Amino acid sequence: xxxxxxxxxxxxxxxxxxxxxxxxxxxxxxxxxxxxxxxxxxxxxxxxxxxxxxxxxxxxxxxxxxxxxxxxxxxxxxxxxxxxxxxxxxxxxxxxxxxxxxxxxxxxxxxxxxxxxxxxxxxxxxxxxxxxxxxxxxxxxxxxxxxxxxxxxxxxxxx
Amino acid sequence: xxxxxxxxxxxxxxxxxxxxxxxxxxxxxxxxxxxxxxxxxxxxxxxxxxxxxxxxxxxxxxxxxxxxxxxxxxxxxxxxxxxxxxxxxxxxxxxxxxxxxxxxxxxxxxxxxxxxxxxxxxxxxxxxxxxxxxxxxxxxxxxxxxxxxxxxxxxxxxx
DNA sequence: ATTAAAATCACCCAAAAGTGTGAAGGAAAA
DNA sequence: TTTTCCTTCACACTTTTGGGTGATTTTAAT
Numbered sequence: 001x002x003x004x005x006x007x008x009x010x011x012x013x014x015x016x017x018x019x020x021x022x023x024x025x026x027x028x029x030x031x032x033x034x035x036x037x038x039x040x041x042x043x044x045x046x047x048x049x050x051x052x053x054x055x056x057x058x059x060x061x062x063x064x065x066x067x068x069x070x071x072x073x074x075x076x077x078x079x080x081x082x083x084x085x086x087x088x089x090x091x092x093x094x095x096x097x098x099x100x101x102x103x104x105x106x107x108x109x110x111x112x113x114x115x116x117x118x119x120x121x122x123x124x125x126x127x128x129x130x131x132x133x134x135x136x137x138x139x140x141x142x143x144x145x146x147x148x149x150x151x152x153x154x155x156x157x158x159x
Numbered sequence: 160x161x162x163x164x165x166x167x168x169x170x171x172x173x174x175x176x177x178x179x180x181x182x183x184x185x186x187x188x189x190x191x192x193x194x195x196x197x198x199x200x201x202x203x204x205x206x207x208x209x210x211x212x213x214x215x216x217x218x219x220x221x222x223x224x225x226x227x228x229x230x231x232x233x234x235x236x237x238x239x240x241x242x243x244x245x246x247x248x249x250x251x252x253x254x255x256x257x258x259x260x261x262x263x264x265x266x267x268x269x270x271x272x273x274x275x276x277x278x279x280x281x282x283x284x285x286x287x288x289x290x291x292x293x294x295x296x297x298x299x300x301x302x303x304x305x306x307x308x309x310x311x312x313x314x315x316x317x318x
Numbered sequence: 319a320t321t322a323a324a325a326t327c328a329c330c331c332a333a334a335a336g337t338g339t340g341a342a343g344g345a346a347a348a
Numbered sequence: 349t350t351t352t353c354c355t356t357c358a359c360a361c362t363t364t365t366g367g368g369t370g371a372t373t374t375t376a377a378t
Contacts, residue, residue, distance in 0.1 A: 049205055050212045057216020099354060112306030115335065127357050134336065144364085145335075146305055147271030258324060273364070286327050293366065303334085304365075 089156040096139045098157065105132040110149045110158050248315040255298045257316065264291040269308045269317050 093103065101122075108118045115129045122129070133145065142148045152158045252262065260281075267277045274288045281288070292304065301307045311317045 046205070046208055049208050053209045053212035054216035057213035097353095101355065109305065110309065112301070112303060112309040114303060114333095116333095124355085125357055127359085128355075130336070131356080134338090137336080142271065143336085144271055144273060146268065146308060149305060149308070150269065150271045260325060274366095275364080283325085284327055286329085287325075289366070290326080293368090296366080302366085 087156065088159065092155050093157055096157075098136065098139055102132050102136050102139075103157075105129060106136055106148065106152055107158050109133070109136075109145050110152065246315065247318065251314050252316055255316075257295065257298055261291050261295050261298075262316075264288060265295055265307065265311055266317050268292070268295075268304050269311065 098106070104122055105118055108121060113121070115126055115133065119126045119129045133148075136148055137143060137145075140148050140151050142151055149158075257265070263281060264277055267280060272280070274285055274292065278285045278288045292307075295307055296302060296304075299307050299310050301310055308317075
């Protein structure tokens with residue numbers, strides 16, 4: 001099991017878990033003492049505890065475990081001519097404040113994909129693609145995707 | 160909570176969990192009957208169950224949690240003969256049956272102008288521009304202007 | 319003169335693109 | 349810890365595009 005949270009945070013989480021476990025056990029003990037019904041229905045009592053702590057365990061795991069990273073690769077064909085080797089101007093990108101995700105969208109845009117298709121390829125919603133697109137247009141100071149692509153190519157942000 | 164596993168698999172996991180939970184509860188019941196020690200140490204008994212099911216919960220969560228997806232666009236480089244780089248392939252144009260006016264529209268499209276702007280520049284109506292655009296898409300066998308531009312550039316119909 | 323292709327435009331309808339606003343979670347930096 | 353940026357998404361609304369059909373006028377070729 002891998003933990004993605006910093007140590008201090010992790011310890012706090014675990015501590016919280018221990019405390020709540022103690023509290024819950026105490027509460028259950030109290031309930032047990034006060035409602036003797038449970039003694040006659042030990043099965044139910046234990047079942048309840050089982051479910052409760054299963055949920056707690058799930059919560060703990062979700063909180064602490066670093067999600068597996070699955071990498072999906074999208075191939076994009078880039079046509080390069082040998083003479084004018086188009087290097088990408090990273091500085092321009094950072095200067096404009098274009099984020100990684102926005103660049104993804106921009107690249108797919110340049111290939112001619114629709115927002116819908118881009119959404120599918122990047123596993124995000126159409127709305128998100130639109131948001132990225134809007135931000136790109138703002139940063140590139142253009143009004144349409146075709147202009148964005150044209151300008152981005154001229155500025156060597158994409159090839 | 161989001162599940163990254165296909166539905167059928169998810170259901171199987173949950174089913175497995177339920178079955179094992181039932182089995183464990185049954186086992187515990189059996190233990191409870193046979194070793195009365197537990198009756199005198201109910202606290203310990205419950206604590207054990209708590210821990211057991213916490214672990215089970217963690218296991219469940221780990222099994223079912225959706226892996227984080229990182230999308231990466233890798234660029235497949237395709238080198239193009241640079242001798243004919245700036246030259247426009249007239250033959251390709253006539254082969255595709257693209258007319259002069261359509262080419263005008265296509266060029267303005269590539270610069271990023273909207274149909275409206277193209278109409279103004281060419282002194283024709285918006286509808287006419289649309290007609291030309293539609294014909295271009297047909298002839299280039301694409302569905303959108305961005306794709307038309309991309310394809311036309313690749314085919315050296317425009318630069 | 320006849321024919322054919324190109325260019326022009328209108329209209330309607332549907333789909334895609336773009337705008338604006340708000341919001342929530344996560345990661346990284348201050 | 350707080351703050352900031354990135355990423356994600358929703359929803360409502362407007363504009364732009366694109367598809368299909370049909371029609372008229374040039375232009376060019378036969």
